[in-house]
Amino acid sequence: MKMRQLEYFITIAEEGGFNRAANRLHVAQPSLSVQIKALEEEVGARLFERDKRNVFLTQAGKQFQQHARAILSLAETAKVEARCADAGDVAGRNFPHLVGG
Amino acid sequence: MKMRQLEYFITIAEEGGFNRAANRLHVAQPSLSVQIKALEEEVGARLFERDKRNVFLTQAGKQFQQHARAILSLAETAKVEARCADAGDVAGRNFPHLVGG
DNA sequence: AAATCTTACGGGTGACGTAACGATC
DNA sequence: GATCGTTACGTCACCCGTAAGATTT
Secondary structure (H helix, E strand, C coil): CCHHHHHHHHHHHHHCCHHHHHHHHCCCHHHHHHHHHHHHHHHCCCCEEEECCEEEECHHHHHHHHHHHHHHHHHHHHHHHHHHHHCCCHHHHHCHHHCCC | CCHHHHHHHHHHHHHCCHHHHHHHHCCCHHHHHHHHHHHHHHHCCCCEEEECCEEEECHHHHHHHHHHHHHHHHHHHHHHHHHHHHCCCHHHHHCHHHCCC
16 A cells, blocks of 8 residues: 555545546556556455446545545655654644644 | 555564564565655654664644554455445344444 | 547656675674 | 675566457437
């Protein structure tokens, strides 16, 4: 599982289609198709239901979406807090609301 | 930031050295050195303090370690829960304690 | 025929392993 | 001299974009 794949997955879910997501992500549709296919194989479950014209999240996809968002959000938090700690951890200890913790 | 880099980082922190971590991860030491360097640059803070013979976590590294573990743990949870949901979500709805929800 | 996702193929970037280097005990 | 982390370099896999295919409206 790769961060990039999670970003792709979330964008497709938000846009409701590979084409829109590709446009927003500035990549080609086939890249998304391949990466989502790889992600689904690793997860072991179908995340999108390719239904005729639009794509919908399966129940597994809905579950996965929340976790994927949490992972990416946590990754950003990790970077921010590490920088705060590096700068003497002043913000982290004295102003925790600035770093989410 | 990549999942692989987080795994490398955590293993080095646990083993207290690049050599031990490389042995456990079945990769060569230079790979770890390069990837950790890249991770530190992206984070914007020094995560390890290369002190003579052993490596120690900086304060930024300690902060980052907790988040890194949470991210990898969450990634595993995401896969497990997605599979549960795919299997009809019986466990997820009726036995949430089995899937952490 | 237009739009959408999927599969096949070639090129560029990145990760890895081996080898060489500097530093420490 | 032995051990550890870093840097340089060649090789290989992976990701991406283009092109072609299948399906639906």
